[in-house]
Amino acid sequence: MRAKVPAEAQVPACLATRILKVTPEEADLLCSKDARYRPLVEHFGLLSRELFQDCYAGLVMTIVGQQLSDQVVGKLRQSMDPAFFTSPEALIAACEHSLQVLSTVPPKTPRAELAAQHILPFSHNKIETLLRIARLFAEGSLSIAQLQNMDAAERERTLLSIKGVGPWSVSMIELMVFGERDYFAIHDYGVQQGWAYLTGSDLKAMKPKERQAALQEHAQLVSPVGSAANLYLWALKNVHGKLPQ
Structure with a gap:
């Protein structure tokens, strides 16, 4: 069986x-x-x-999942605004707001207090990485079509050039976004x-x-x-x- x-x-x-x-x-x-x-x-x-529906959503979710358990990632997916997966501008606004608030509060502020101020539940570094990716897409410096037209090696070089995107993320993107066989x-x-x-x-x-x-x-x-x-x-x-x- x-x-x-x-x-x-x-x-x-x-x-x-x-x-x-x-x-x-x-x-x-x-x-x-x-x-x-x-x-x-x-x-x-x-x-x-299952594979992600598009490159932008897959990139966002892959970065969210870095160094987190499957259970935690699942909960985060359910709590995140769906617009973050379709609108770079929405994610940019959320990241910029989160970084601005984090710059003004004590380092060990309880998570509940941060949540009350609509802070993204990620580390400072992860928020910065998400912001970089969202800005690249919003500015047109990076697009789904561009990445789809690259071979795996070129895609890997492009993604690794983004600060905060590492080898694990690239592996998951190749598998879960582009469906490489x-x-x-x-x-x-x-x-x-x-x-x-x-x-x-x-x-x-x-x-x-x-x-x-x-x-x-x-x-x-x-x-x-x-x-x-x-x-x-x-x-x-x-x-x-x-x-x-």
Whole structure:
């Protein structure tokens, strides 16, 4: 009996209109690339993942989700003004207001007091990153069409040039916004955990460079179905590496 896999972070209907689903051909190819995936495919079936509806909304939600648990991100989605995902100007106004208020209150002001002043519930750095992205879109310096017309490498360089956007964010944007079929998310800790379960590796015992090299090697191994590999590694992580017999 195939397991029902909980989504890593369910996307509200207003933010998701597309589905990234592993095809039978991709599943077969993945198993031929690395036979250790076969039990996962047999157990979980053909996995799928919801994608963000557009680049701007996806960028915003990806930055919001940086360094936060799925549960926290889910609550934040429900509390945020839907206009933030469609109007750069609305997000700019909220960010500027939040930064202005934060500059005048004591550093350890209780969150409840800040909420009463309609402050975005994020760190100062995260608000600044959201403001940079919203301004780029509002000014026309960055657009959905521009990013869609870039290849993954050019998109990565462009996004990493925005202060506050790091490798993890780029990985999630490639997967969850652009739906890349061959993008192994080596910077995502969930993927790293799943890979460790799959390969019997000890992440804590590995030095950062050693870990990155091993993950890069695995990315090459599972290409051109790296995105499918992500889905199965996330699923394996969710069951703590133990498939029911």
